[in-house]
Amino acid sequence: MYIRPFDPWKSKLCTCPFKYTLNVYTGCDHACIYCYITSYIPNAFRVRTKENLLPKLERELRKFDKRYIIALSYSSDPYPTVERELGITRKVLELFRRYNVRCMLLTKSDIFERDLDILSELKCAVGVTVTTVDERKAKLLEPNAPSPKARIRALKRAKEAGIPVYARIDPIIPFYTWEDFDETLNALSFVSHITVSTLKLRPDSKKRMLAKFPELMEKLRPLYGRGERIGGYHYLPREFRLKIMRKAERKILEKGITFGSCREGHRSFPTCDGSHLVPP
Numbered sequence: 001m002y003i004r005p006f007d008p009w010k011s012k013l014c015t016c017p018f019k020y021t022l023n024v025y026t027g028c029d030h031a032c033i034y035c036y037i038t039s040y041i042p043n044a045f046r047v048r049t050k051e052n053l054l055p056k057l058e059r060e061l062r063k064f065d066k067r068y069i070i071a072l073s074y075s076s077d078p079y080p081t082v083e084r085e086l087g088i089t090r091k092v093l094e095l096f097r098r099y100n101v102r103c104m105l106l107t108k109s110d111i112f113e114r115d116l117d118i119l120s121e122l123k124c125a126v127g128v129t130v131t132t133v134d135e136r137k138a139k140l141l142e143p144n145a146p147s148p149k150a151r152i153r154a155l156k157r158a159k160e161a162g163i164p165v166y167a168r169i170d171p172i173i174p175f176y177t178w179e180d181f182d183e184t185l186n187a188l189s190f191v192s193h194i195t196v197s198t199l200k201l202r203p204d205s206k207k208r209m210l211a212k213f214p215e216l217m218e219k220l221r222p223l224y225g226r227g228e229r230i231g232g233y234h235y236l237p238r239e240f241r242l243k244i245m246r247k248a249e250r251k252i253l254e255k256g257i258t259f260g261s262c263r264e265g266h267r268s269f270p271t272c273d274g275s276h277l278v279p280p
Contacts, residue, residue, distance in 0.1 A: 003060050011231045013263040015272045019069040023076045024089045030108055030145040033212050037075050038204045047080045061099040071104040079109035093118045102278050108145040110154035120161045125277035127166040128155050132177040133184045166274035167191045171199035175219050193274040195260035196248045198241045200233040
């Protein structure tokens with residue numbers, strides 16, 4: 001089955017409402033230094049297509065319960081570089097249109113702007129992840145992803161097309177992206193919902209962060225040393241991260257934007273993931 005219930009790591013802190021997920025590709029070439037998929041997808045930064053995806057997906061959609069949402073994508077970005085050439089995600093969206101599927105789309109790319117003609121006809125919400133609007137920092141953290149400026153520009157065009165839009169500011173990294181939070185939030189002030197999350201380290205991502213950001217990791221080491229281990233992830237200390245959550249929440253609400261947090265043990269409303277934006 002390509003359409004599967006969303007069950008993120010069985011985390012006790014996950015508050016996502018029930019939905020389904022579909023990863024159009026296997027792997028993601030954005031190669032984000034902090035990425036968690038390298039812990040469970042072999043050769044995670046090499047993008048591969050899925051055998052007979054479209055005919056199999058169509059068979060699944062014929063039986064799919066249309067009350068539920070399908071989210072693209074939570075392990076592999078639906079818009080890797082090769083999507084410009086292959087257009088597989090576009091074909092998936094065409095199937096969603098044909099079968100009247102409610103969907104969410106989350107990406108770190110601006111390629112989705114090409115598909116606004118289809119997205120504007122779907123019951124959907126579109127979101128982008130922007131870790132920081134500092135272009136230099138973003139390039140270091142997300143070496144192959146389109147620039148934050150390009151992502152935000154494409155998301156504004158989605159809103160102009162009448163599509164509900166949301167964003168993730170994720171991960172928040174103390175001493176690094178947290179320093180730019182106000183500027184990042186200002187750039188995203190046109191969205192309806194923002195979800196935030198702090199950096200959660202696994203052994204593989206920690207190794208990459210140490211190699212790329214040794215001075216930053218030296219500052220973070222005492223914090224994560226005092227933090228919690230939850231579901232295989234190393235968290236910042238609870239009170240430290242909740243202090244960040246509360247500040248982020250206040251700033252987001254002051255903009256008239258609804259707030260969500262992801263696996264933080266902090267409140268979200270009306271949903272953590274922005275799924276409330278998808279039309280019924």
